Amino acid sequence: MRIDIITIFPEFFSVLDVSLVGKARQSGLIDLRVHNLRDHTHDRHHTVDDTPYGGGAGMVMKPEPWGDAIDAILTDVHPLTEPTEQTDATDAAPLLIFPSPAGELFTQAMARELAEEPNLIFGCGRYEGIDQRVFDHYAEAGRVRLVSLGDYVLNGGEVAVMAMIEAVGRLIPGVVGNPESLVEESHEDGLLEYPSYTKPAAWRGLEVPPVLRSGNHGAVAAWRREQQLERTARVRPDLLPPAN
Numbered sequence: 001m002r003i004d005i006i007t008i009f010p011e012f013f014s015v016l017d018v019s020l021v022g023k024a025r026q027s028g029l030i031d032l033r034v035h036n037l038r039d040h041t042h043d044r045h046h047t048v049d050d051t052p053y054g055g056g057a058g059m060v061m062k063p064e065p066w067g068d069a070i071d072a073i074l075t076d077v078h079p080l081t082e083p084t085e086q087t088d089a090t091d092a093a094p095l096l097i098f099p100s101p102a103g104e105l106f107t108q109a110m111a112r113e114l115a116e117e118p119n120l121i122f123g124c125g126r127y128e129g130i131d132q133r134v135f136d137h138y139a140e141a142g143r144v145r146l147v148s149l150g151d152y153v154l155n156g157g158e159v160a161v162m163a164m165i166e167a168v169g170r171l172i173p174g175v176v177g178n179p180e181s182l183v184e185e186s187h188e189d190g191l192l193e194y195p196s197y198t199k200p201a202a203w204r205g206l207e208v209p210p211v212l213r214s215g216n217h218g219a220v221a222a223w224r225r226e227q228q229l230e231r232t233a234r235v236r237p238d239l240l241p242p243a244n
């Protein structure tokens with residue numbers, strides 16, 4: 001998978017040189033490139049923002065630098081073409097993803113969808129956001145998704161993109177050493193994960209649930225499922241499957 005990130009803070013993503021994503025980059029599983037939006041400005045001050053039409057507080061990111069930056073990546077990856085019935089995922093237009101408070105909620109299901117894409121382009125907005133015409137222009141020719149991490153407001157898209165790259169990257173085959181560990185975790189089966197324990201058997205007067213030390217795999221599986229359902233009902237009832 002190739003991942004391109006456009007940001008005015010490229011140094012923000014230097015942390016992606018380490019940990020799992022860093023190893024995946026070194027092994028070639030992920031080809032990650034970070035682009036400085038200011039490299040696509042043409043004035044002395046490398047201006048990327050201006051005052052909002054219609055008034056209001058704050059500044060809006062100008063469309064021209066975004067257009068130049070995205071076009072440069074698309075030309076490098078491949079031109080935006082409307083995927084036709086002849087093309088498959090390998091030929092589909094790169095997916096453009098913009099974090100936004102007004103976006104669709106990012107979920108594990110979306111992470112799984114994105115992990116199937118050959119090319120992802122993440123656009124990190126700042127200020128009060130990006131001129132709407134950037135989204136409209138590329139939505140005409142290709143695929144654009146505005147994505148929110150949750151119902152709270154960040155100062156820009158970088159933290160959201162970091163989270164999405166981690167959530168997507170770990171689903172790419174070969175990135176996580178033991179793919180088994182991806183199966184039984186929160187949200188993978190739609191429920192929150194069960195509580196985990198390791199040695200010692202007793203710690204500060206707290207015992208590991210005896211069933212987990214019983215060696216009875218059926219009883220352990222049943223206990224874990226019950227814990228998932230109880231924890232989900234208590235903490236995230238919205239995730240419970242509808243009662244049939």
Ligand SMILES: Nc1cc(-c2ccc3ccn(Cc4ccccn4)c3c2)[nH]n1
Pocket residue numbers: 099100101124125126127128129130147148149150151152153154155156157160
């Ligand atoms: N789940 C999310 C996503 C964001 C997000 C994503 C991108 C940008 C670019 C700028 N801002 C600041 C800002 C503040 C106020 C209204 C609009 N935007 C962003 C915030 N916040 N929360």
